[in-house]
Amino acid sequence: MNGLCRRTWQALTFRNQPFFSEWSFGKYHRDSYGFIKLLGHCRSIRSVQELHAQILVEGLDQNGFVAAKLIGKYVEHDEGEVKMGTARKVFDTLVRRDVFVWNVVIQGYASLGPFVEALNLFDEMRVSGEPTNRYTFPFVLKACGAMKNSDKGEIVHGHVVKCGLDLDLFVGNALIAFYSKCQDVETARKVFDDMSLRDIVSWNSMIVGYTLNGKEDEAIMFFHAMLHNQADCTPDSATLVAILPACATKSASQVGFWVHSYVIKTGIEVGAPLGSCLICMYGNCGHVNIARDVFDRIDDKNVIVWSAIIRCYGMHGFADEAFNMFRRLEEAGVKPDGLIFLNLLSACSHAGLVAKGHEIYEKMEAYGLERKDNHYACMVDLLGRAGFLEQAVEFIEGMPVQAGKDVYGALLGACRIHNNLELAKEVGEKLFILDPEKASRYVTLATMYEDAGQWEDAAKLRKLLRDRNIRKPAGCSSIEVDRIHHVFGKKDETHPLTEEIFDTLEKLERIMEEDFEPI
Known part of the structure; x- marks a missing residue:
């Protein structure tokens, strides 16, 4: 079968699908530019497939720009059981591939999986002699982070240095995220410190890295450093979403209050992500009424927001309020997830509501939840x-x-x-x-x-x-002073103000002895 017959047969394969309809090009020409523009307007897998058939008929399936755009659209809309299946087929039929096409497919695997295919394609790309660029490595590092494959990621880091991209902002941010996901936050911080140029993503990635690795105190301290270093950037919504979980875990109410005040002052929209974080923070700090006020002000309440307020009521013993919120959730037509039922069961456990707990447990089956x-x-x-x-x-x-x-x-x-x-x-x-x-x-x-x-x-x-x-x-005590969280362990002398602290304790002890001296 020659090339023309093969392309015609492939096009007819698409045409035979019941949803095929002829595209009207209108002002667009039947050239690569016209097809790229039309692909940009595709909003469903059907429209992508229909246009793909036209591309085959016009013989533009080997055009690198068209192929890259087509692969990207399949990555965006493909609903098949095999992830990246059609996108990979388009890639495999290309006789010549440039770095842009390679990057699009690697990005697809890094986002949708299987993640190992992103690493395999990266190796294949290097063997083929195609040079990598500053966009290749972030996608590969994202796949390494998703797999927590620290060994492969370190090898990729070596290639980054070899290519002279270790000081690139885009690549540096990807390295921070990779090392954080692989529980090596110290190396992530070293990458951050070595960067000659940083942006808001750099700071946010480090805050997330500290929080993900259970270093909430470091996350809060780093956030303070960010506030004092206005030369790089100012906090955005993503920054606040990143720091609030650390505030919630450590019950750092003063930092949380500052964040909320900053939101109000700057007019940042409190959507579902930021709102749910504020609810969790206030809940953990014991401010249930404020958490409810935040909840009431959120317009786009999704399942995460509902879960946050249910958890807030449940953890403080307000089981009836938690159940009431669950009823409102059902009335709003929101499908609950497993986390909401876990929060409800926890509320039942702390309130000793055995019969209600059984009822909630059985209700999971009605929603088809595992x-x-x-x-x-x-x-x-x-x-x-x-x-x-x-x-x-x-x-x-x-x-x-x-x-x-x-x-x-x-x-x-x-x-x-x-x-x-x-x-x-x-x-x-x-x-x-x-x-x-x-x-x-x-x-x-x-x-x-x-x-x-x-x-x-x-x-x-x-x-x-x-x-x-x-x-x-080891157990520890903590106190928040001037928005700084101080932690003290038993026989702990690591605090930088240890001498001043013990000197103050001795003075207080002498004052107490004098005040309570027997008459």
């Missing part, structure tokens, strides 16, 4: 807290999946509350296999042995902790 390990764990916690330990065990035995560490952890906590040592022993043995590195499991059971006067068994468990070098995370 129950996950945390939903099962919440039900076990609900039954266990209420003292129904036998029913909790029966519930676990009747689960359609193998119970995980969270489920048994909830049951162990219930055993501790109701002092059921025999059941706790059985559960502990399972947890030492499922979750052997978590010290709290051993400590809980050891404490129960000590309460029962079984000192030898308690000593064995604590020795096991030492032998396995398993350490319980």
Whole structure:
């Protein structure tokens, strides 16, 4: 089959689809420019396929600009079961490929998956001799980050340096995001510090990186540094969405208040992303009424916003309000997700509403939602807290999946509350296999042995902790002063103002001794 017959046959294949209709070019010419303009107007997979047929008939399927635009549209609209299937077929039929076409396909795989194909194409691109550019590496690094493939990402970083793009702003931002996703926030910070030029994305990426890696204090400090460094940029909506989760986790209310004040002062629109973050922050800081006020002012309430306010009410014991918000959600026609049901089950657990919890649990099936390990764990916690330990065990035995560490952890906590040592022993043995590195499991059971006067068994468990070098995370105290979050651990002398702090404590102690000296 010669080239013309092949293209005609391919075009007829598209034409035979029931939705095919002839495009009217109007003011556009049947050349590459005209097809690129028309592809820009495509809003559905059908329109893309129809125009693809015209491209084949006109013999422009090997035009690099047209092919790149066509691939991009398939990436945007393809609804097939195999992600990137049609886009890849268009790419594979090209005899000559320039860097722009390679980048479009790599970007598609980096966004939709399979992510490994983005890495494979990058390797194939290098073997083919096609030079990379400043747009290639961010897409490849995005795929590495999605896979948490730090080894491959570091190799790609090496290619970046070799190509002289390590100081490029676009590439540098991608490196920060990659290292953050791979839990190497220290290297991400080094990349940030070495950048000669930064923009708002650079700062936002570092804030997100610190928050994702559990370094909320560093995220807040970094945010303060950003505010004092107005030369680079000023906070935008994405900055606030990035910092508010750190404020929520650390209950840093002063920083959160400042963020909200900044939003009001600058007139930034409080949409669903920013609004849900504000609700979570106020909820964690105990300001339920303000959280509700933020909720009421959001126009485009999506499932994330509803979930935030339900969680806010549930965590503070306002179970009735949480259920009322759920009813309003249903009336608004919003389909709840698994997280909303988890928040509702948690509210039932803390309020001891066993019957209501069962009702919520069963309702998940009506919405076609898959129950996950945390939903099962919440039900076990609900039954266990209420003292129904036998029913909790029966519930676990009747689960359609193998119970995980969270489920048994909830049951162990219930055993501790109701002092059921025999059941706790059985559960502990399972947890030492499922979750052997978590010290709290051993400590809980050891404490129960000590309460029962079984000192030898308690000593064995604590020795096991030492032998396995398993350490319980150290507790700490914290205080927020002038929007700065200070953390203090036991015998902690790492704070830069340690001498001043202890000197002040000694002075306070002397004052107390003088004031309370016996007469």
